Structure formats: structure tokens, C-alpha cells
Amino acid sequence: MPATKAFAAADAKSPLGPFGFARRDPGPTEINIDILYCGVCHSDLHMARNEWGQTSYPLVPGHEIVGRVASTGSAVSKFKVGDIAAVGVIVDSCRHCEPCGRGEEHFCDEGSTLTYNAKDRVDGTTTMGGYSSNYVVDERFAHTVPSNLSLPAVAPLLCAGITTYSPLRHWNVGPGMKVGIVGLGGLGHMGLKFAHSFGAHTVQLTTSPKKKDDAIKLGADEVLVSTDAEAMKKHAKSFDFILDTASAPHALEPYLQLLKLDATMCLVGLPEKPPALSAFSLITKRVSIAGSMIGGMIETQQMLDYCGQHNITSEVEVIPIQQINEAFERMLKQDVKYRFVIDMSSLK
Ligand code: NAP
Ligand code: ZN
Ligand code: ZN
Numbered sequence: 001m002p003a004t005k006a007f008a009a010a011d012a013k014s015p016l017g018p019f020g021f022a023r024r025d026p027g028p029t030e031i032n033i034d035i036l037y038c039g040v041c042h043s044d045l046h047m048a049r050n051e052w053g054q055t056s057y058p059l060v061p062g063h064e065i066v067g068r069v070a071s072t073g074s075a076v077s078k079f080k081v082g083d084i085a086a087v088g089v090i091v092d093s094c095r096h097c098e099p100c101g102r103g104e105e106h107f108c109d110e111g112s113t114l115t116y117n118a119k120d121r122v123d124g125t126t127t128m129g130g131y132s133s134n135y136v137v138d139e140r141f142a143h144t145v146p147s148n149l150s151l152p153a154v155a156p157l158l159c160a161g162i163t164t165y166s167p168l169r170h171w172n173v174g175p176g177m178k179v180g181i182v183g184l185g186g187l188g189h190m191g192l193k194f195a196h197s198f199g200a201h202t203v204q205l206t207t208s209p210k211k212k213d214d215a216i217k218l219g220a221d222e223v224l225v226s227t228d229a230e231a232m233k234k235h236a237k238s239f240d241f242i243l244d245t246a247s248a249p250h251a252l253e254p255y256l257q258l259l260k261l262d263a264t265m266c267l268v269g270l271p272e273k274p275p276a277l278s279a280f281s282l283i284t285k286r287v288s289i290a291g292s293m294i295g296g297m298i299e300t301q302q303m304l305d306y307c308g309q310h311n312i313t314s315e316v317e318v319i320p321i322q323q324i325n326e327a328f329e330r331m332l333k334q335d336v337k338y339r340f341v342i343d344m345s346s347l348k
Contacts, residue, residue: 001025001032005347006132007321008058012050015325016131019058023136024123028075030138033085038130039064039156039314040340041186042247043089043270045328047117051272055117062130063089063115064158064341066151070134078139084151085142086304087135088158089294090114092121095140103298105141131321133347143301146308153313156186156339157304159294160314164191164243165303166295167266168198171241175199180242182226182255184211184218185331186314187245187268189338192218193312195243203235205242205255208334218315218338226254237285239263249273252289256281264288314339320346 001023008019026032044061046052065087069079079085093100093108100108113121116129145154164187173179179200181191188204195202196219203222204215215223224231232254239258242265249271259265267289282289295303307313315338319327327340 004128004132004134006060006128007324007347008060008128008131009048011057012048012055016048016061019060021060021128023128023134026071026073026136027122027138028073029140030073030136031069031076031079031085031142032071033065033067033087033135033137033142034070035065035067035130035132035134035344037066037152037155037318038062038342038344039159039186039316040324040327040331040342041156041159042331043159044129044131045331046247046270046272048328052270056126059117060128060131061116062132062342063087064155064160065115065130065135066145066155066158067135067344076139078144079142084145086145086154086158087115087130087137087142088162088300091127091137091141102296104296106294106296131324131342133344140297143297143304145304148308148311149313152318152341152343153316154304154307155341156190156314156316157307158300160186160190160339161307162295162300162303163187163268163292164245165194165306166299167243167268167290167292168194169299170292171264171266173198173200173241177201177240178203178238180205180224180239180255180258181245182242183245183247183269184208184215184338185245185247185334185336186339189218189315191243191245192220196220197310197312203239214337229254232258237261242266243268245269247271249275251275252277253281256287256289259285259287261285262287264290266290266292268292314341316341318343322346
């Protein structure tokens with residue numbers, strides 16, 4: 001196997017820089033993908049800077065991968081050389097527990113294997129992500145891509161897409177419901193597109209008044225600036241469901257006030273610090289706070305197929321890998337429209 005070129009973080013403080021390593025040859029059920037595009041998720045930044053306290057270095061981030069199959073193992077049936085394949089946040093699981101049996105490998109009882117910064121179940125090495133020239137993965141954890149979609153704009157579907165699609169489906173978001181999406185970033189803009197596409201009355205909540213026009217263009221029926229207490233008050237007790245994608249620590253109370261009796265607020269954003277929460281804001285309307293993590297392999301393929309049928313993709317700014325450190329800084333300033341995607345040909 002030729003050497004893999006990549007960009008890695010050497011520690012929590014240094015910028016990402018060029019890095020080389022070797023991937024194994026694909027096993028019988030594995031494919032080797034030449035990566036074309038990789039999205040830049042806020043989790044990549046949290047992890048590169050060790051904000052969750054679990055990073056091992058060197059770290060090659062990247063879990064929104066789209067590429068072309070370069071070689072296949074002898075037993076591979078889903079892909080042939082030259083096909084487009086996509087990989088998301090997990091690349092393996094135990095495959096025999098109850099959640100795995102249901103196709104919910106991300107909830108594997110033994111823990112799923114993350115695309116980077118995890119112990120590889122096959123060879124015990126640390127997984128290295130998609131800010132790299134190729135990836136070797138079992139075909140069960142790779143997806144086909146509808147041929148009508150633009151590949152750079154597909155990459156973010158593999159994390160931002162499925163992470164918002166899955167909870168919106170789980171809580172049956174659809175016509176007759178008023179749904180809020182907190183944060184217009186990579187996840188948020190996909191949540192907005194899906195909630196709108198599923199037929200809900202969709203309200204984009206944002207801390208950035210300048211994003212109002214974009215939110216409407218992307219499908220919002222209304223935009224609510226969450227720092228405007230008066231405007232928030234007008235929407236009190238009116239939401240059926242809220243999906244919170246915010247990446248930075250924030251109070252939950254202002255959003256909980258918006259919920260109707262028995263409604264749910266689902267957290268998918270993973271700020272560095274946990275939120276403070278008063279039980280009073282739950283008991284007075286019997287509301288629920290829930291959480292959701294990416295989606296299983298079956299649902300991820302369903303999401304991609306749905307996107308193909310409804311022509312849904314991410315809004316992307318394509319960058320060469322040499323601009324990744326600047327992209328991280330811009331993401332922190334909430335200055336991305338609405339997902340950076342790395343053109344991996346820039347690695348050559
Ligand atoms: P992103 O592109 O940086 O977007 C985050 C958005 O959060 C910002 O654009 C901003 O939107 C909003 N925000 C920032 N600070 C805020 C604050 N103090 N209060 C309210 N809103 C705030 O990040 P992303 O890639 O979408 O990721 C979002 C979060 O989800 C990250 O923490 C990431 O690690 C996590 N994540 C979780 C899963 C999962 O499986 N659960 C999967 C992927 C990512 P406005 O400018 O509109 O306010
Ligand atoms: Zn992600
Ligand atoms: Zn399992």
C-alpha cells in the first residue's frame with residue numbers, strides 16, 4: 001500500500017500540518033477509497049484541541065468522506081473499483097449486539113469505532129481520519145452516493161446530514177409541527193433543510209442576525225434571533241420540537257421556554273462544558289431534554305437516498321487543505337457558509 005498523505009494535529013495547541021503514515025491493505029470485505037473531498041466538522045476542531053479530553057496525538061481528523069474506490073477485497077459485493085463511496089463518523093462496531101443487529105451500529109453495546117482517534121478493531125492501531133489521501137474501511141460502513149448530487153456538497157451529509165436527519169425522523173417531524181433549529185452552522189443548516197423538506201413550520205434560531213436572509217433562502221419560515229429576549233417571549237410555549245446544534249456553551253432555559261407542554265428539545269451540539277439546568281424549566285411543562293448521535297448505517301444510506309430524491313446537499317466553501325487552520329478559526333467566529341469542505345487533490 002503506498003504511503004498515506006495527511007494533515008495532522010501534533011498536540012492541542014499547534015496548527016495542523018503535513019503528516020505521513022501507512023494504512024493496511026484492504027481485507028476481504030474492505031475497500032480502499034481514494035479520498036476526493038472531506039468536510040470540516042466542528043467535532044474535528046473540538047478533538048484537535050482536546051476540548052473533550054480524549055484526544056491522542058498525532059490526530060488526523062475528518063469524518064465526512066467522499067471518494068473513489070481504488071481497490072476492493074475479494075468478498076466485497078457493494079462496490080467495484082471506480083465507484084464513488086462515502087464514509088461518516090464510525091467505521092466499525094461489534095456487529096453482534098442488539099443495536100448492531102438493528103443497524104444502529106452507532107449505539108453498539110461494545111462501543112463503535114470512530115473514524116479517527118479510536119482503536120481499530122482489525123489491527124489495534126489508532127484510526128486516522130479523512131484529512132488524508134485514502135481510507136480503508138469495511139463495505140458495511142461505506143455508503144453509495146446518488147449520482148445526481150455534487151460530490152463536495154455530499155461530503156457534509158455524512159456527519160452534519162445524518163446527525164440532524166436522524167433526530168428529526170425519530171421525533172416524527174412533519175406537517176403541522178412547529179420546529180426550531182438552534183444554530184445556523186454545518187449541522188444547523190442541514191437540520192433546517194431537512195425540517196423544511198419534511199413539511200414542518202421551521203424556525204431558525206440564531207445568535208447571528210446577519211444570517212437571517214440566508215436562513216430564509218435555506219428554507220426557514222421564520223428566523224428568531226435568540227439574544228432578542230422580547231422576540232423570544234413572543235414565541236413562548238409554541239414549539240413542538242427543538243434541535244440544538246450549538247457548538248459553544250450556552251444556557252438552555254431561553255430555548256426551553258419556547259416549548260409547548262410535553263414537547264422535546266434534542267441536543268446534538270457538544271460544547272466543551274455541560275449546560276446548567278434548573279429542574280423548574282422542565283417540570284412546569286413536562287418537557288423533555290433528549291440527545292442524539294449521528295445515525296446507523298441503514299439510516300445513513302436512507303438519508304443519502306432521500307437527499308438524491310429531493311436534491312438536498314450542503315452549502316459548502318471548498319478549500320485546499322493548506323487553509324485548514326484558517327478554516328478552524330473562521331468556524332469559531334461563526335463565519336462559514338455553511339460547511340468547509342477540503343478538496344483532497346490539494347494534498348498532492
Ligand atoms: P458549526 O458549523 O461551528 O456551527 C455551530 C453553530 O452554533 C454556529 O454557527 C452558531 O450558529 C451556533 N452557536 C455558536 N455559539 C453559540 C452560542 N453560544 N449559543 C447559541 N448558538 C451558538 O458546528 P457544527 O459542525 O455544526 O457542529 C455543532 C456541534 O455539534 C459541535 O459541538 C459538534 O461537535 C457537534 N456534533 C455532534 C454530533 C452528534 O452526533 N451529536 C455530530 C456532529 C457534530 P449561529 O451563528 O446561527 O448562532
Ligand atoms: Zn462531525
Ligand atoms: Zn455492537
